[in-house]
Amino acid sequence: MSLSEPRQGVSTKETMAQPSIDYWKHRHVLDLDDFSREETDLVFEIAEGMVEILDRDVKKVPTLRGKTIATMFFEPSTRTRASFEMAAKYLGADTISLDATRSSVAKGESLVDSLRTLQALEVDAIIMRHNCSGAPYLAAQNLDTSIINAGDGWHAHPSQGLLDIFTMRQQLGDLKGRKAVIVGDILHSRVARSNIWGMRHYGMKLVLCAPPTLIPHGLRDMLEKYSLNHVTIEHNLDAAIENADIVMPLRLQKERQQSGLISSLREYIQGYQINSSRLAGAKPDVLVMHPGPMNEGAEISPDVAYGTRSLIEQQVTNGVAVRMALLYLIAGGKNR
């Protein structure tokens, strides 16, 4: 389909009429480090239209009819995968999903070979998740097909970063001067890394809060290297959370204790759990987000997770809308 056609497919509403596609330079979506403000805004603008579609009784539109979107997950996932597949289906695309943990990859086939097979099947985009940082870059370097990174190792999770910022904007409007705090296992977190890049355009402050063992050694130097002055690192949660508008705890995996990165779950909870008493130091209307899956009672208390300040369900809904926007931009454009 051509770019002038989407309004008949996506929406009859004017919200979808004039997205400035000229800004869009991406063949792939690998991380938010190479997204300009205009490109991020464009994703949000289109995602707003998608939110309206999701509010309808009949959610399906024919925008990507005739397109095939493949998901290839080399690591178990339910939420992200379901979100992408629903996004593709609502847009009318055909989807094929390969569970790479059980396929030929498990039999020793290389990543590039597996993906070349998919390319030979002429899919329009490949959504991939991989436990190794950089795997989608390997794919993008060796394939012509568009790659959408649905999470690579510790490195990036761009659609999550986008949906997080989209959700914040939906709630707070202009994010200038707002303070977000990401708490927990920054070391292993692709969500934190993508949020670092994504938030840089919006005049926000981002505090990364974790014990020293869960912060990458080179992070301070990295922030300095790229002049990411909106980000600070803080080990004390009470200091971090002061006057915060948004608090986002990260999942704490049980293996972290076994590997010695935290002394004990008890000590971690005392220092870093997000619960009502902890949130008392934040702004009264502080919002709580979580990229999921949650470890209730560990990094977040259940009353906060399901309380009135929680945006966790909105994140899930917005996740579908943002991913619809990405698929529209990647697979809905001119045939490349």
Add this chain to the structure above:
Amino acid sequence: MTNNLLLIKNARILDPGAGIDETGDILIAEGKISKTGKDITKSGASIIDASGLIVCPGFIDLHCHLRQPGYENKETIASGAAAAARGGYTTICCMPNTNPPLDSAATISYVRELAARDAPRVRILPVGCITAGRAGKELANLTELADAGCVGFSDDGSPVSDTRIMSLAMENTAMLDLPIIDHCEDINLSQGGHMNDGWVAARLGLKGIPAAAEEIMVARDIALCELTGARLHVTHMSTAGSLQLIRAAKKRGLKVTCDVTPHNLTLTHERVMKTQNGAQTLLAYDTNARVNPPLRSPDDIEALIGGIADGTIDAVATDHAPHTAEDKLCEFENAVSGISGFETAFGVLMSLVHSGKIGLNALVTSLTAGPARVLRDKAGTLQTGTRADIVLLDIGHEWTVDVQNFLSKGRNTPFAGCKLKGMVMATISSGQLSWHHSSVRIS
């Protein structure tokens, strides 16, 4: 060369080990350097006109991987030796991490036989294992290995973690008067690491290998060297901290030497992420820049260059580590470590000379007299009567690294496509040409 006479004319003869830097001729007879001087003539000799070229002792590499036996798909002794000759090397020490490893007299003898048969024009000196099977649990039969002809001991790639085992090994190697060629890495600290611990690792979401993982082991083994009196050679040293420890140990008069690789002298960890320009700029996660020890920080490089310049670093060693394309066409975390280094070493190192960071004398020393001293070997000089191991260099020759033309089977190098200035034009081993560039004429 029917009568084994070869005359090199009009060369700049540079032999820093012997304090020679002069223009003249070299006459080679019966595989040995017979005469050096001006206006030598000899009837019946083949003549190489070396005008504009520098003639040095053949290069000596203390650290390479020839992969045979066991990994002939990566390299063979024949292909590795051909690549070495092209790189100017006439003597190379091959590491024992083959399959089976070189931990017995039989495997050492096997490699020496293969070398004599398949690579007669490069002197190949095998390094034996420190521990049986390179497992770090019990000592290999070190005396047996020495008797079979190994020139040193190393469990390269699998550092000896058990301090007591290392101490026992050094007591033995002190008696044998052979060096431990030490891959220094505290694997408890480096475990699971993929690259240098720093901002690039943080950026790419890769686990870092801290400099301390190397320095802890350098410090430990210097202490053991002092305890046992063994000769300790720290190989492919990569950090400023290691250099400091070695400098101090040398000052105390300990028998400690060290080498550094061309890539650790010239590339930083940023090379791993070097972006590739296409329609969309992509992070590279370049597996050809994955190497152990990893590419380090600019501060480390600066310190190491200082170590070459002031002679604290005895040698540059390639750590030539050929791999197949499949070994590298994969996720960064799953890629094997190593760089195919013979054929680019000199050109890469010359960049440091051209930029004025080190002198040509210091560089040539680190490739000749320096490593010879580590091995206590007679090679590495052009003095009359020694083996005619010679290299002819054109330090101004510009060329582009084309891995498709490599003689090594391993095309894994972060220098692919790089423009280099400085080339080995011919290599002579025991008086015989082992490699020469097409522009070199022999009449």
